[in-house]
Amino acid sequence: MAVISISHLFVLFATTAIFVPSTLATTYIVGDDAGWDTGVNYTIWAQDKMFNVGDKLLFKYTQGDHNVYKVNGTQFHNCTIPNDQNALSTGNDVIELKTPGRKWYICGKEGHCGQNQKLVITVMDMAPGNSPLPSASATPPPPPPPSTPSGATKAAASDHFGVIAAVFGTLGMIIMA
Numbered sequence: 112m113a114v115i116s117i118s119h120l121f122v123l124f125a126t127t128a129i130f131v132p133s134t135l136a137t138t139y140i141v142g143d144d145a146g147w148d149t150g151v152n153y154t155i156w157a158q159d160k161m162f163n164v165g166d167k168l169l170f171k172y173t174q175g176d177h178n179v180y181k182v183n184g185t186q187f188h189n190c191t192i193p194n195d196q197n198a199l200s201t202g203n204d205v206i207e208l209k210t211p212g213r214k215w216y217i218c219g220k221e222g223h224c225g226q227n228q229k230l231v232i233t234v235m236d237m238a239p240g241n242s243p244l245p246s247a248s249a250t251p252p253p254p255p256p257p258s259t260p261s262g263a264t265k266a267a268a269s270d271h272f273g274v275i276a277a278v279f280g281t282l283g284m285i286i287m288a
Contacts (some may be wrong), residue, residue, distance in 0.1 A: 136165040141216075141230060146171040147179065149223055153230040163237040166208045168216075168230075174202035177218045177228070179232075181206070187215035187231060190224035211236035 139160065145151045147170040170179045178198035180186075186193060198219050199206070208214065211234050218228040 137165065138167040138169055140169045140171055145221055148172060148175055149226045149228045157230060157232050161194045162208055162232050162234045164208055164211055164234060166182050168206045170204040172202050174200065177220055177223065180217050180219050184213065184215055187217060189227060190217060192219040208234045
């Protein structure tokens with residue numbers, strides 16, 4: 112049986128500390144398989160998701176058909192395109208959620224926001240000790256209907272697999288040393 116030295120344990124813990132925070136974050140494909148498009152109800156799409164600081168939103172669409180603007184609440188409700196920023200327009204736009212609070216996004220193509228191609232979410236600060244407490248008047252949401260895994264679920268599972276593989280690989284190297 113191999114003996115694990117302190118230096119091997121340090122390497123294991125350091126490796127784990129590097130990889131684990133990234134696996135706790137989730138990449139949400141906005142609209143799941145429908146992507147970022149008109150005709151999708153993003154209020155319903157977002158209602159059963161918990162967005163946390165560090166998560167990412169991936170806006171997928173055909174380049175040229177749509178774009179993404181980060182806006183404030185008034186611009187969101189009025190479908191006003193901000194003059195002080197450029198649209199994200201690659202068709203594969205990633206936005207990291209860096210701060211807690213309400214976040215608003217709209218499509219700036221003519222008429223799209225008016226057709227409800229807009230998203231509002233609340234981002235929670237899930238750092239240790241900042242876990243949100245449920246309000247006394249909150250009722251638990253109904254269980255979601257059975258479905259195939261969403262894009263976010265697939266991304267999260269893929270991220271977790273990578274960390275598990277890294278941990279077991281590191282453990283294997285330590286044991287074999």
